[in-house]
Amino acid sequence: MVxxxxxxxxxxxxxxxxLEGRHxxxxTLEGISHYPEGRILQEEMITHTAFQCGYCAPGFMMAVLPFLLGDNPQISDIPHVLTGNICRCTGYRSIVHAVERTVFRLEKSRMADGGRNEN
Known part of the structure; x- marks a missing residue:
């Protein structure tokens, strides 16, 4: 996933x-930390032990990044965002919780910035 x-x-x-000749x-996963949203997501995934074996981690992280970069990510949209990714280890709850916490932190940060979509 990219x-x-x-x-x-x-x-x-x-x-x-x-894609040749087009902008x-x-x-990739290696570039996720270039975005404040990506760094927060990484922190929350680690804090909540979202992954056990790590095989599915890149797909989940990359599926979530565009959602977090959007204008107004909503917690109610998280299940839809994660559709198409499979994790056989966790039962998804820890992954969902980590994304929820990321959305909460981003919302709090945006409110502190006066509602701008910046971190």
């Missing part, structure tokens, strides 16, 4: 040659 022009996509389904912003 973020391509602000949208989570399955990297294995994207033909890179089709394409591609973010």
């Amino acid at each position: 973020v391509l022009n602000g949208e989570a996509v399955n990297a294995c389904l994207i033909r890179m040659w089709r 394409a912003e591609i973010v």
Whole structure:
């Protein structure tokens, strides 16, 4: 999973040659920490022990990043955002809780900044 022009996509389904000559912003898991939202998500995933084996972690993290970068992420949208990712270890509750905490922290930060969509 990668973020391509602000949208989570399955990297294995994207033909890179089709992007030639176009402006394409591609973010991989390694680039998630370049975003304040990504750093907060990483912290919350660790704090809540969201993953056990780690196999599914990149897919979940990359699926959530565009959601967090959006104008107004809502906790009620989290189950939809996580659709398409499978974790056989956790039962999802710890992952959902970590994303909820991330949304809460971002909302609190945005309110402190006067409602701007910045961190």
